[in-house]
Amino acid sequence: MLDNLLLMIPGPIEISPPVKKAFGVSPPSHVDPEVIDAFGRSIEKMRQAWRAAEDSQPFIIPGSGTLAMDMAVANLVAPGDRVLVVNTGYFSDRITEMLRRRGANIHTVGHGPGFAPSADEVVAALDTEGPFKVLCATHVDTSTGVRIKPEPLARAASERGVLSIFDGVCATIGERFEMAAWGADVYLTGSQKAIGLPPGLALLVASRRALEARDALAAPPPMSTDWHTWLPVMQAYEERRPSYFATPPTNLILALDVALDEILDEERGMMPIWDSHHKVATAMRRAWKALELELVPVRESTAANTLSAIRYPEGIGPELLGRIKARG
Numbered sequence: 001m002l003d004n005l006l007l008m009i010p011g012p013i014e015i016s017p018p019v020k021k022a023f024g025v026s027p028p029s030h031v032d033p034e035v036i037d038a039f040g041r042s043i044e045k046m047r048q049a050w051r052a053a054e055d056s057q058p059f060i061i062p063g064s065g066t067l068a069m070d071m072a073v074a075n076l077v078a079p080g081d082r083v084l085v086v087n088t089g090y091f092s093d094r095i096t097e098m099l100r101r102r103g104a105n106i107h108t109v110g111h112g113p114g115f116a117p118s119a120d121e122v123v124a125a126l127d128t129e130g131p132f133k134v135l136c137a138t139h140v141d142t143s144t145g146v147r148i149k150p151e152p153l154a155r156a157a158s159e160r161g162v163l164s165i166f167d168g169v170c171a172t173i174g175e176r177f178e179m180a181a182w183g184a185d186v187y188l189t190g191s192q193k194a195i196g197l198p199p200g201l202a203l204l205v206a207s208r209r210a211l212e213a214r215d216a217l218a219a220p221p222p223m224s225t226d227w228h229t230w231l232p233v234m235q236a237y238e239e240r241r242p243s244y245f246a247t248p249p250t251n252l253i254l255a256l257d258v259a260l261d262e263i264l265d266e267e268r269g270m271m272p273i274w275d276s277h278h279k280v281a282t283a284m285r286r287a288w289k290a291l292e293l294e295l296v297p298v299r300e301s302t303a304a305n306t307l308s309a310i311r312y313p314e315g316i317g318p319e320l321l322g323r324i325k326a327r328g
């Protein structure tokens with residue numbers, strides 16, 4: 001019985017009963033007034049949850065977190081563009097491969113599993129190896145549990161006229177991110193991670209500068225990843241008008257509206273949810289320590305609040321997973 005298992009991975013995660021209820025209705029039409037309202041409200045609430053500027057553009061797209069990454073690359077990077085990648089694991093490797101296929105000229109800063117390059121090191125690379133058009137970093141790399149500090153990177157990039165893309169799939173909602181204040185250009189995630197929905201939506205917010213960089217591309221990206229394809233759809237829904245390019249997972253749109261209400265505190269915005277993730281993660285880290293388990297992140301200050309990556313103790317291997325599952 002799947003329903004008796006407590007799922008404790010970065011995503012899919014457990015979803016709340018109200019989200020489950022909103023998701024569980026018979027699939028409505030994408031032009032149903034209720035869907036249009038939920039879509040429009042979700043766009044507005046994403047700006048708040050991402051702490052993004054009024055002139056930024058949220059995109060709610062059928063797809064996975066990986067699609068959101070591909071979309072960011074396709075709209076900001078043209079063949080031959082110089083890109084700096086901060087590499088902290090598997091998903092940094094993935095965006096590197098996307099950049100390679102796009103024909104980018106890639107420079108990487110990174111030191112292997114468990115390590116996060118310092119902000120000074122990244123800024124030095126921006127200055128000595130540049131000029132770059134784009135900086136890419138993974139907020140939390142799920143493979144290592146390493147969290148970078150996005151604020152100094154976003155600020156340094158913005159000051160130098162470099163566009164910044166942050167893969168937040170394992171971080172958004174669970175870790176502090178201030179898109180407007182820090183000057184970040186793209187922050188993206190997938191619905192099944194800390195947002196707390198079933199899988200199926202790629203969620204991305206682009207700054208005004210990022211949208212202008214897309215306008216300046218000589219050749220358009222593939223139609224389904226092109227911001228120009230989706231912009232009129234997003235604008236229509238925000239103005240509470242029906243629209244269509246490709247059918248959205250309508251049940252997920254209803255659920256997103258509910259999930260974002262649960263996330264956003266009316267008075268204190270995102271602070272309460274960030275605080276609660278930090279508190280629970282600190283308690284978990286103390287427990288690992290008491291059990292003499294070792295984290296993959298070499299410094300506790302770079303250990304994520306959204307998941308713990310722990311090394312197997314002597315004599316224990318992947319068979320442990322089966323035993324955990326057997327106990328629910």
Ligand SMILES: *Cc1c(COP(=O)(O)O)cnc(C)c1O
Binds near residue numbers: 167
């Ligand atoms: C899960 C994850 C992805 C990929 O998301 P999918 O929805 O599986 O495509 C990308 N980056 C990070 C950091 C992730 O944790």
